[in-house]
Each structure stands twice: as C-alpha cells, then as structure tokens.
Amino acid sequence: MDVLEILKKTNAVLKGHFLLSSGLHSNTYIQCAQALKYPEYAEAFGKRLAELFPEKPDYVISPALGGIIIGYEVARSFNVPFIFTERNENGKMELRRNFQIEEGKKVIIVEDVITTGKSTKEVINAIKKYSPKIISIGCIVNRSKENHIENLSIKSLIKINVETYEPTDCPLCKKGLDIVKPGSRK
Template sequence: MEIMEILKKTNAILNGHFLLSSGLHSDTYIQCAQALKYPEYAEMLGKALSEKFNEKPDYVVSPALGGLIIGYEVARGLKTPFLFTERNKEGVMELRRNFFIEENAKVIIIEDVITTGKSTLEVVKALEKYKPQIIGIGCIVNRSKKKDLNNIKIQSLVEIDAKTYEPDNCPLCKENIPAVKPGSRK
C-alpha cells in the first residue's frame, strides 16, 4: 500500500486552519498518530523508513511524543536499540530514564513529521553532550522542503507541500476561520 494511501485512509491528513507547534499557521495538519495507531501500518511505515538508511546505527532516537511509535518501529526494522528524549520541567529536551549514548556511537533521529525541524534540532542539541555521530534524520512526512538539518540528511517516506503562514499574514485568520492546535506541544 502506498504511504499517501495509508495517510489518507486513516485520516492522518487534516485540512482546515491549524496552529502548528512552530507558531506558524497552516491549512494542512499531518497527524501520523492516526496511521500509527494501527500496528500493521506502524510496522509497515517503520520498515519502509528503516530501509532508507544505508548505514546501521547503534541507536535510533526520537522525541516524545510524536516520534515514539515510528522511532520504535524503525529501530525494530534496523534491529538496534531505541531511545527517546523528553522535555524536562523547564521544557528542554533531554535523555532521561537512565538512557545513555556512548561517545562516537552512530545515531539516527526519527520523527513522525518535520515541518520546521525545531523538535528534531532539539533532539540534536540534547544529544550533543554524548558526542555521538548523527548519521541521519528520518521521518514519515517531510513538509519542510528541507533536504537536511544542520547538514544531516533527511530521509522521508513522503514530502507534502502544505502551506504555512506567519500569524500576522495568515489568510485563514483574515477569513475568521477558527484555528485549532491539535499537536502535543503546548
């Protein structure tokens, strides 16, 4: 089954007026959790994404919450350990739960959706103190139009060109269409 077919079939692609965690507004929201709630799709997407990487990592790392399921499935596909970052009380991403990465360990960071890359870069920053080799970034959907973040190549299953707007220049706001914030970041 095609990736877009899965996303559409599970209503993972929403249309309307959305407030993104980046602060931008958009007419499209990608809610991969709708597809990932089905174990057969989660496994299929994880395997497909794991096959995008030529080099086997020592760890797959994802940000909580959005990257947990797909990160785990990619790690399973690569037969490598899975770790995740969480926000501390100050809202800063960090490895917790006694997770640790050895210096020079090879790491792939996996997200569900990349829009601006903000949370992915927060994971990169959280891992800096361990001095790993970040060999790739992967996501189900890349809507950023970027091919890399911090010179780390992005592998995605699909690219979706969804419109984003600065809040001051949002045509949806000007039409008084109510905005919703469906994401996990507050």
C-alpha cells in the same frame, strides 16, 4: 505501499486552520498517530523507513511524543536500542529515564512529521554532550522545504508541500476561522 493513501484512509490528513508546533499556521495538518495506531502500518512504515538508511545505527532516537512509535519501529527493523527525548520541567528537551548514548555511537533521529525541524534540532542539542555520530534524520512525512537539517540528510517516506503562514499573514485568520492546535508541544 502508497503512504499518502494510507494517511488519507486513516484520517491522518486533516483540513482546517491549524497552529503548528513551530508557531506557523496551516490549512493542513498531518496527524500520523491516526495511521500509527494500526500496528500493520506502523510496522510497514518503520521497515520502509529503515530501508532508506545506507548504514545501520547503534541507536534510534526520537522526540516524545510524536516520534516514539515510528522511532521504535525503525529501531526494531534494525534490531537496535530505541531511546527518546522528552521535555523537562522547564520545557527543554533532554534524555531522561537513565537513557545514555556511548561516545561515538551511530545514531539516527526519527520523527513522524518534520515541518521546520525544530524538534529535531532540539534532539540534536539534547544529545550533543554524548558526542554521538549522527548519521541521518528520518520521518514519515517531510513537509519542510528542506532536505537537510544541520547538514544531515532527511530521509522520508513522503514529501508533502503544504502552505504555512506566519500568524500575521495568515489568510485563515483574516477570514476569522477558528484555529486548532492538535500537536503535543505546549
């Protein structure tokens, strides 16, 4: 399975001038929802990602919104419960809907795309009070420059190096190109 080819075929790889959830700008945006809207790709990505983890978790957890479909598919591959975090009225990520994690349970955090790891770190902070054992982090696309977040390894189906820019140094802004914010973060 060629993950990049599937992403391109489903129009998940966008070109233009984008404001990322991190606040950075980029000329490329990966909209995994375009590929995940096809059940056969969602299932295949979930199975393949689950195979990258050496240990079975007790839970798979994802941040809403982008990580929900792939997180569910990874959990389904492991046949374990899937839960997700979402933002409260103050914009802080937390477990809601009466989701809980028993102390010491093994957890894998799954995202669709990791750029800076900001959402993943928010999930980690949201579940700390439950004292889980976070095994690892997984994603479809790792576009960060790192292979770890808070000493946790990032397992990904594909690593893509895409330029990102601070808003003050963005060559796309200097060209006067309109910016688009396709992500779910407000």
